[in-house]
Amino acid sequence: MTRIAVAGAGAFGTALAVALCETRDVALWGRDAPAMSAMAQSRVNPRLPGVSLPAALPVTADPDALSDAEVVLLATPAQTLRAFLDDHAPALGGKPLVACGKGIDLRTLDGPSATIRRALPSALPLVLTGPSFAADIARGLPTALTLACADRTEGARLQALLATPALRLYRTTDLVGAELGGALKNVIAIACGACLGGGFGESARAALLTRGFAEMQRLALRLGARSDTLMGLSGLGDLVLTATSEGSRNYRYGLSLGRSEPFDAAVTVEGAATARAAARLGGTLGLDLPVTEAVAELVEGRTNVGTALQRLLDRPLRAEQDSAD
Numbered sequence: 001m002t003r004i005a006v007a008g009a010g011a012f013g014t015a016l017a018v019a020l021c022e023t024r025d026v027a028l029w030g031r032d033a034p035a036m037s038a039m040a041q042s043r044v045n046p047r048l049p050g051v052s053l054p055a056a057l058p059v060t061a062d063p064d065a066l067s068d069a070e071v072v073l074l075a076t077p078a079q080t081l082r083a084f085l086d087d088h089a090p091a092l093g094g095k096p097l098v099a100c101g102k103g104i105d106l107r108t109l110d111g112p113s114a115t116i117r118r119a120l121p122s123a124l125p126l127v128l129t130g131p132s133f134a135a136d137i138a139r140g141l142p143t144a145l146t147l148a149c150a151d152r153t154e155g156a157r158l159q160a161l162l163a164t165p166a167l168r169l170y171r172t173t174d175l176v177g178a179e180l181g182g183a184l185k186n187v188i189a190i191a192c193g194a195c196l197g198g199g200f201g202e203s204a205r206a207a208l209l210t211r212g213f214a215e216m217q218r219l220a221l222r223l224g225a226r227s228d229t230l231m232g233l234s235g236l237g238d239l240v241l242t243a244t245s246e247g248s249r250n251y252r253y254g255l256s257l258g259r260s261e262p263f264d265a266a267v268t269v270e271g272a273a274t275a276r277a278a279a280r281l282g283g284t285l286g287l288d289l290p291v292t293e294a295v296a297e298l299v300e301g302r303t304n305v306g307t308a309l310q311r312l313l314d315r316p317l318r319a320e321q322d323s324a325d
C-alpha cells in the first residue's frame with residue numbers, strides 16, 4: 001500500500017513528493033492523464049523546471065493512488081479544493097488529509113480545514129504551511145514548516161511521517177492560525193510587490209509589511225487563531241519570505257500591478273482571490289483592514305497603486321497597537 005499520496009501535480013505537490021520519496025512510499029497524483037503520462041516518461045514536470053523526478057516516485061492520474069493511500073496531501077490551489085474533495089470523496093473519506101494550499105475559498109469564505117470538514121466530515125484535517133518555495137524543497141534545501149492538527153496524537157504521528165532530514169516540521173493544534181497565516185501573507189505580499197513595482201521604495205514596503213502583519217493578526221485572532229501561531233513560521237516567517245522575494249508569484253504579481261504591466265493569468269496567485277475573501281470577512285466582522293481592502297480593489301481593477309497608497313497615507317493618525325491608547 002502507498003502510505004502517502006500527493007494530490008495535485010503542480011509545483012508544490014511535485015516538490016513535496018520529490019522530497020518525501022527519498023524516505024517514504026509516495027505517489028504523485030494529477031488530474032490530467034496525458035500530462036501525467038508525459039511526466040512519467042520525461043521525469044520532468046514543466047511546472048517545476050530543472051527538477052528530475054526520482055525513478056522511485058510513481059506519477060499517475062489513476063484515482064486508485066488516492067484510495068490506496070493512508071494519508072493524502074492536498075496540493076491544489078485553494079479555489080479548487082472543494083471541487084477536488086467533492087470529485088474524490090469516496091477515496092478520501094475517513095483519512096488524514098493534509099491541506100498544503102494557501103488561501104480562503106472566495107465562495108464560502110472557509111479556510112482549507114473548514115472546507116475539508118464540510119466536504120468530508122469523516123476525514124481528519126491537517127494543515128501544512130510555512131515559508132517554502134517549491135524549488136527549494138525539491139532541491140533538498142533546508143526548510144522549516146508548521147504542521148497543524150487538532151488531535152495531538154495524530155499530529156505527532158504525521159509530523160514524524162512527513163518530516164525529512166532537510167524538511168523540519170514543527171507541530172501545533174492551531175489549525176485556524178496556521179492556515180490563515182499562510183493565506184493572508186499572500187495578500188500582503190501583493191501589496192509589498194505593488195509598492196516596489198510602483199516605485200514607492202523599500203521603506204514604504206517595510207511599513208506595508210508591518211501594518212499588513214497587524215491586519216493579518218487582527219483578522220486571524222478574531223477568527224479564533226492564536227497570536228503565537230501568527231508570530232511563527234506560518235505567519236511572520238512566510239510573510240518575510242513572500243513579501244521580499246521575486247521567487248514569490250504573489251510578490252511578482254504585485255510588482256506587475258505596480259508597474260502597470262500584464263501578468264500571465266495562468267500563474268497561480270492565491271492572494272488575489274484571498275484578498276477579496278479577507279476583505280469580505282473583514283467587512284462582515286466590522287474589522288479595519290485597509291491594506292487588505294486596497295489589495296482587493298487593486299485586484300478587481302477598482303483603483304491603482306498610487307491612489308491606493310495615498311488613501312492609506314491619508315487615513316486618520318492612530319495608535320500603533322490595537323490595544324494601546
Ligand SMILES: NC(=O)C1=CN([C@@H]2O[C@H](COP(=O)(O)OP(=O)(O)OC[C@H]3O[C@@H](n4cnc5c(N)ncnc54)[C@H](OP(=O)(O)O)[C@@H]3O)[C@@H](O)[C@H]2O)C=CC1
Binds near residue numbers: 012133
Ligand atoms: N509553489 C510554491 O512554491 C508553493 C505553493 N504553495 C501552495 O500550493 C498550492 C498549489 O500551488 P502550486 O503547486 O505552486 O500551483 P501550480 O499552479 O504549480 O499547480 C496547481 C496544480 O493544481 C492542479 N489542480 C487545479 N485544480 C485541480 C482540481 N480541481 N483537481 C485536481 N488538481 C487540480 C493543477 O492541475 P492542472 O495542471 O490540470 O490545471 C496543477 O497541477 C497553492 O495554494 C500554493 O499557495 C505552498 C507553498 C509553496
Ligand SMILES: O=C(CO)COP(=O)(O)O
Binds near residue numbers: 238250268270
Ligand atoms: O507560499 C509560498 C512560499 O512560502 C509560495 O509563494 P507564491 O505562491 O507567492 O509563489
